Amino acid sequence: MVDRVSEKLLASLVSHGFDVCYKPGALREDVLNIVENYDVLIFRGRLRIDKEIIDRGVNLKVLARYGIGLDNVDIEYAIRKGIAVVNAPSASVISVAELTIALMLIVYRKLYDAIDDVKHGKWLKGKYIGRELYGKKLGIIGFGKIGSRVAYYAKSFGMNIMAYDIRDVSSEISRVGGIQVDLDKLLSEADVVSIHVPLTPLTWHMINDKTLSLMQNESILINTSRGEVIDTNALLNHIDRLGGVALDVLEQEPPRDENLWKLIKHPKVVVTPHIGAETVEAMDRIAEEIVKNILEAVKW
Numbered sequence: 001m002v003d004r005v006s007e008k009l010l011a012s013l014v015s016h017g018f019d020v021c022y023k024p025g026a027l028r029e030d031v032l033n034i035v036e037n038y039d040v041l042i043f044r045g046r047l048r049i050d051k052e053i054i055d056r057g058v059n060l061k062v063l064a065r066y067g068i069g070l071d072n073v074d075i076e077y078a079i080r081k082g083i084a085v086v087n088a089p090s091a092s093v094i095s096v097a098e099l100t101i102a103l104m105l106i107v108y109r110k111l112y113d114a115i116d117d118v119k120h121g122k123w124l125k126g127k128y129i130g131r132e133l134y135g136k137k138l139g140i141i142g143f144g145k146i147g148s149r150v151a152y153y154a155k156s157f158g159m160n161i162m163a164y165d166i167r168d169v170s171s172e173i174s175r176v177g178g179i180q181v182d183l184d185k186l187l188s189e190a191d192v193v194s195i196h197v198p199l200t201p202l203t204w205h206m207i208n209d210k211t212l213s214l215m216q217n218e219s220i221l222i223n224t225s226r227g228e229v230i231d232t233n234a235l236l237n238h239i240d241r242l243g244g245v246a247l248d249v250l251e252q253e254p255p256r257d258e259n260l261w262k263l264i265k266h267p268k269v270v271v272t273p274h275i276g277a278e279t280v281e282a283m284d285r286i287a288e289e290i291v292k293n294i295l296e297a298v299k300w
């Protein structure tokens with residue numbers, strides 16, 4: 001294991017007879033040096049699990065992503081080499097969907113600034129006139145596990161739902177009383193745009209200068225999917241006319257780029273440090289799902 005995981009996962013692997021080596025935060029160089037000793041490599045999204053690592057892992061049987069996103073793994077190459085690739089696709093759905101709704105409320109009710117003012121001794125009733133989610137149009141980009149759960153929660157807030165997806169999701173979305181639309185319609189009509197697509201060549205910089213131009217003034221943008229789906233520099237050019245932006249993911253994590261910091265420090269922007277799946281419950285579920293999937297993959 002080369003990234004931080006829950007105690008529950010460590011205990012569960014030991015109880016299933018695995019000889020566990022736990023090196024959270026291991027450098028790429030270290031991983032390259034030790035990977036040949038292991039049957040299973042468990043990691044998060046930090047390291048690129050590419051041809052070089054896979055080739056060095058001469059005994060690897062399973063690559064296990066602690067979480068959902070597999071965009072850092074050369075899946076095709078691993079499978080070609082007979083290595084199973086597993087993840088925990090459902091474990092963090094509820095946590096990410098709940099955070100998404102929380103971010104909408106933080107932006108609409110200006111909660112970040114209101115709370116910070118009170119902490120600094122300022123009681124500025126009257127400064128924070130917010131907006132309700134009720135009656136607003138929510139545009140969901142990517143109506144998969146997380147997007148559809150966000151829709152379900154948003155419906156109970158009285159939001160009107162529309163979704164854009166490359167699949168036909170019209171019957172799923174009609175269950176929450178919403179409609180499937182194309183991306184241009186979604187961006188030009190939504191009050192709140194929330195992104196839930198995986199990172200793929202098609203979704204890289206899907207939110208760029210052209211697509212941001214379609215968004216209404218004062219509409220808000222939430223991204224809890226992958227940072228690279230949004231072109232940071234383009235967003236900087238549009239931020240002043242938008243109502244607010246909340247991001248749990250950035251193009252570069254941790255951020256070092258100057259423009260990324262300009263965005264983070266902008267008064268209309270709220271950023272959380274990729275904590276979508278960081279709940280006790282999600283981590284417990286990841287542990288269960290990962291162990292089950294590893295055992296199935298190796299038929300232990």
Ligand code: NAD
Nearest residue numbers: 069142143144145146165166196197198202224225276277
């Ligand atoms: P999912 O596979 O269930 O759903 C993704 C949806 O996006 C699918 O319906 C798919 O058809 C659609 N899609 C794919 N490419 C598309 C495109 N080019 N245009 C339009 N739609 C497209 O995935 P999920 O479990 O809902 O996860 C969604 C995202 O959330 C992933 O990117 C994942 O990495 C991210 N995530 C973030 C965190 C976090 O900590 N913030 C945690 C878990 C997952």
